Amino acid sequence: METDGSFEVSLGGSELTGAESQRLTSVNADSVERAAEAALRPKGLGEFVGQASVCDQLSLVLEAAQGRGRVPDHVLLSGPPGLGKTTLAMIIASELGSPLRLTSGPAVQHAGDLAAILSSLEEGEVLFVDEIHRMARAAEEMLYVAMEDFRVDVVVGKGPGATAIPLEIPAFTLVGATTRSGLLPAPLRDRFGFTGHLDFYSSDDLVHVLHRSAKLLGIEATARGTEEIATRSRGTPRIANRLLRRVRDWAQVRGEGIVDQKAAKAALAVYEVDMRGLDRLDRGVLEILCTRFGGGPVGLNTLAVSVGEEPETVETVAEPFLVREGFISRTPRGRIATAAAWKHLGLNPERGDNPLPL
Incomplete structure (x- = not known):
């Protein structure tokens, strides 16, 4: 019932206030958005766009293992965020017809955590460990034996009376993902039978990704529109899909409902993504570096404080x-x-000009 600008919604005999109804609507919208993102993930290697060399090599590994009736070798996927490492792990499990168990390096801080995961695996299951380089050292050492011999040594007791009890575990395939492969200990890296490095995508590949995503999301998009988004997506499918959804929002609210070049340019100007794909943080780093410090050199901590971000954010994101x-x-x-930085910002280092607007 509507009264004095507020309203109530009746649901199953109970009444929700206007604020509660709005929160419920927001939760449902978030669920729809997450479902849409999940729907964009390709289900097989044949649907995966880009990374042709890695996909071809991975296909051989999987087909050969299936032909021998054995679990495939452990797989290490490295590369910057957003290029499809998690998606490939899901595809590996799908191609094998095996269950997939997901965890992350930061979540495995004790050997006992890893022992619990490994001992609950099923035969042939795929274990995906994201950010595997951040796993605790004690867990890494336990993982060495598990990857090689499919065995976990559980230590019972403490001190001189402690006893290691070997526990056999089912054969499994470990898929590790890392954005910083150089931080992996050599003994762990050497135990992976296949290592694939994912590179940034070309604009042509991103256009294919965007056309596929637009079709799945029911978005009407033109070739010029997807090309405009692709050139600003930093070679990363995750960013391309995110920008596609934001341009769709602009087209729906302020445009004609079509993701064309005009809508893409206008929307990305609103979201502060420039012609080369630089966002607010990127431009902030460049502007501070050029205008406040004369182009450098500047230490990372000083630069991070100047833009109001953590050093790790500047180092890993920008x-x-x-x-x-x-x-x-x-x-x-x-x-x-x-x-190139001075030129992109429209600055003359000799005059110390202020940066031009987007």
Whole structure:
């Protein structure tokens, strides 16, 4: 019933206030959004766009193992975030027709945590460990034996009277994902039978990703519109799909409901994503580096404080893309802005101009 600008919704004999109804609607909308994201993941290697070399090699590993009637070798997938490591782990399980168990390195902080996971695995199950380089050292050492001999040594008791009891576990395939493969200990890295490195996507591959995603989400998109989004997606499918949804929102609210080039340009201007894919943080780093420190060199901590972010955020989120695009370079003395950075911001290092707007 509507009264004085507030309203109530009757549901199963109980009444919800307007605020509660709105929260329920928000939860349902979030569930729909998560379901949409899950629907965008390809279900097989044949649907996976890009990473042709890795997919071809992985297909051989899986088919050969199935032909021998054995579980495949353990798989290590490395590369920047958002390129499809989790999706490939799901595809591996799907291609094998096996269950998938998911966990992450930070969640496995004790050997007992890993022992509980390994001892509950089923025969042929795929265990996916995201950010495997962040696993605790004690758990890593237990994982060595589990990967090689399918055995877990459980220690009972403490001190001189402690006893290690070997516990056989079913044969399984470990799929590890890492954004920093150099942090993996050599003994752990050597136990993976296949290592695949995922590279950034080309604009053409991202256009294919966006066309597929638009079809699955029921979005009407033009070729010029998807090309505009692809060129600003930093070579990353996760970013491309996220920008596609934001452009869809703009087209729905302020446009004509079609994701075309005009809608893409207008929407991405609202969300502060420029022509090269730089967002607020990226531009903030470049602007601080050029205008406040004269192009550098500047230490990471000083740069992070200046933009109001944590050093790890600047180092892992902004820097890889800025270095890859040739906007900054890392030196022993600190970060330095390149000529391309000055040009992109519309600055003249000799005059110390202010940056141009987006």
